[in-house]
Amino acid sequence: MMTRLLGFVLRDIARGRWVILYFGFFLVATEGLLYFTAGEAKTVVGLMNIVLMLIPLAALMFGTLHLHHSRDFIELMLSQPVKRFTIYSALYFGVVLPFLGAFVLGTAIPTAIHGMLTSPSVLSLLATGVALTLVFFAIAFVVAVKINDKAASMGMAFIIWLASAVLYDGLVLAVTVWYADYPLETATIAMVAANPIDLARIIVMLTFDYVALMGYTGAVFQNFFGEALGITVSALSLGLWTVIPFWIGARAFAKKDW
């Protein structure tokens, strides 16, 4: 049942212009960075900044807007003999998969042409981009299900992006400065785990061994866990960041009055 519904949702999204624009953007941005910057490290750092900023923003905005625009369609689905979890799952994966495909293809094609696709840093960048897509679409769906008003939903989605992509790092930095005299390793790890964008950044940077670019939080992660364990813990945390919002959203969807 779910795969049938998913197939139609996928078809609808994949034919939309947003996915094509998204694919085109990553294609042009990746090729541009590869063309204009010298060396793999600089290219991946440039791409990482795009991935860490743009994917959460696009996922939050499009995910929230899409669910609000699909309200009548959702009502039609709910009036069919189909379980709500099936509908929610189909809606989520139906939106996420085309965007994942657009990001992966848009980034992988130029890097493959330039012979960099199999480098660990590019692969970790692709993996974290995929994880961020899953996480922030899941969060967007929670926002859209919980907040009925479209404008308020969009506002909340933007605040979440601003907080996690911009403000949070400042907060972490402030805490580390204010409490510089205290052992902050565990607290820093907890603060980083509380933000999927920081987690994604650490995964990419750990594969580089560029501690200086990671700032204090990355250094703590590397010193505390060592590279392999650090990546595993970050990846597991990102996994939880996907599963928990998806579960919260599915539960809210199951109980929601339409």
Place this chain on the structure above:
Amino acid sequence: MITLHHLHKHFDSHHVLKDVSLDFPSGTVTAVIGPNGSGKTTMMKSILGLVTPDQGQITVHGVSAINNAASRERMGYMAQIARYPENLTAQEVIDMVKGLRQLETNGAMAALVDRFDLGPHLNKPMRTLSGGTRQKVGAVIAMMYSPTALLLDEPTAGLDPIASERLKTEIARHRDGGATVLITSHILSEIQELADRVAYLHEGRVLYSGDVPSLLARTGADSLQRAIAHMMTSANEVQA
């Protein structure tokens, strides 16, 4: 037969349905009417499973409809505004619902497509179709399984006169076939033409439920329009 038994629903502090008990017999068309905010949409959505009542029971042909997707197996629903995925064609939208139901339409779909002149539009994306054509797609989806319960929310809104007449014929055909038909509409002449029974809601309460002639006799009116106006005035006076 659809039965509502002591239904209550709150949205925050607003008590939208207040002890609503109604029977909608098989083989009848019941018009659910009332002013804006009277609770008719919430009632319809409760039957469809879109809204979960706080208290009370809903049964559709003896099966509980609350948190039970299976109760919608023989239920058809036509929404007031038919907004479907814009990049799918009309045929794909119909196929999607067929895929979910996993039932044969036994030629009903093709017949409905033919009656509503949808053939030339089936392979066009939904975004390119007019509001009326989308409504026709909604009508096909609602009726293609010959449902035993048919819920229609302002079904003729946006339809041209020919399509509107054809829809009324289809509604009557389903009624004659034994289906329970619920309809909301603001066009009272249309209701008088279609409905055997009327359920009148005012501020979440049922003020009248019965057949149309009894309502006319009770209010002394010579048309449904005047009878409803009489009921609305009486309800407002009681409230004042």
